[in-house]
Amino acid sequence: MSSQLLSFTDRGIYCADGDFYIDPWRPVARALVTHGHSDHARWGHAQYLCTHQALPVIRHRLGDIRAEGIAYGETRQIGGVEVSFHPAGHVPGSAQIRIARRGEVWVVSGDYKVEADGLSEAFDPVRCHTFISECTFGLPLFRWQPQRLIAEQLAAWWQGNAAEGRTSILAAYGLGKAQRLMRLLPDAGPILTHGAVEETTRILRDQGYALPPTIRVSAGVDAKSHPGALVIAPPSALGTPWARRFGPAAEAFASGWMALRGIRRRRGLGTGFVISDHADWPGLNAAIRATGATRVFVTHGYTTPFRRWLEEQGYDAGIVQTEFGAEESDAAVEADPA
Template identity: 50%
Template structure:
């Protein structure tokens, strides 16, 4: 048992009185979804509940015929006596922490989250609780992100250097979340072209009323139009014929892994930027402290390290093995057809 009303099962984290699951990894009747990434929003659920910005995304990724209820941040829904509400997670557009309250006992399921504002997703909102379920994708002290303005200046300088030499700046980032953040970071630096997989996600997000920066769709038949411009594409296209056809291309991988081991994993890229949609070490610790939770469960990532550290600091902390984190943070997701070369 996680607390008096949440328990771990082979399908996911189950709310006993509410009769629903939180980001289940196997088909269930009722699922509350934190965000649209493939390891958290899976097909096969009879009913979904999520933030209204997430609804068109999972309909695009899973099926337009799924049964889904949309909610706004802070809106309270009573499900069999359990008060449920969604709160900003800062991970990507529409991402949510899920707050549960039953008989005065509060638990918060974080999903994935990022505490530093990115100018695009709703900023992370600490939610006080008794039990906090946290991710730990970058749960090591070596991961500490640069401020957004520092990251922007590095990207701006790289693009400017490429433009001065007539090179095309190609950024690689996951179609949902990372790509939109890259688009925001390069906004105003030049004409932006995006791969169709990214544009399909963009359209889904915009259909919910969320505006995104101006861009055009990549058209390899008119490849000279992209010369000297900015291109955003999924990581799975790296090394593909499509990318190689872009004139005078210089490629940058955007991922939190680039801070430490990215150069080993992506040696052939021309640049790497530690653009992450997850909290770093300090962000995780700060978020956990802000909840004032006495009990913490640590999911996917470096859960053993973070749980051990929290116990040493006086928390009651446990590892929680889940089906999350199957998607590499660089954006390589075998479940998501949007990242297959086309």
């Protein structure tokens, strides 16, 4: 009897027949990486394989690494298995990873969202027997509004602040969310960026992703030099001396966690925009159905209630314990809607 195609270890999801790990969190000889966020693309592996689109940001973040890119949909034979990468819709370059052996197919989702955002390569369901799915927002209360409505809310907030003489400071994760927000916003004034956001934006722009002009915040760039500006910065910049250079300002955070009023209150934020690069409850269920899988492992989020829900729907469901989640962990540790 053949062994299970993938196994779950203290280093990450492992394929013995190919002798590789998927998004491992401890150093390994060969890592297949779904995308460039720091909780999935970690330093210390001997070899990396990711999509061509994800590779530039991963190199920027990890430095001198031995890494190779692969095209979406390209099949690669690694040991005794066939491997291919497919769009996950999470951030630019993000992928689901398909592993096949003698007719048996598993797919590891990485992080994903099903709504096309106009920037990331759109989610493409992959048929399989076993699906390993993230469930960051795996509770029924998480249901995202259409992106166009969030764009209208963002524009109204920015324009209202400008009319009152305040700078708008919008906190968003530096890879994916920040650039998605730039594309959503109208040409209503200058967009200033924190250095961490600007570096990633420059890399994506150089790759051909269509992004509007931005101005890096440096000496002499402030509210006086750019009145009515929107500033996009990492969440860690809120409330710091760096942010206070903009004088009278309104601060907001763009995240799926803003659906929880308690988090906004504890952060002291009057404004939160509910927009996520992860699938919501309907998105998770639709994505799983589209795979045709009969067995589903869940990870990274509300795993226990989501597993229970899947079992009630007739799936053979399990939980994979991982160390993913750093990109949103500052909010996730507070998230307790129960």
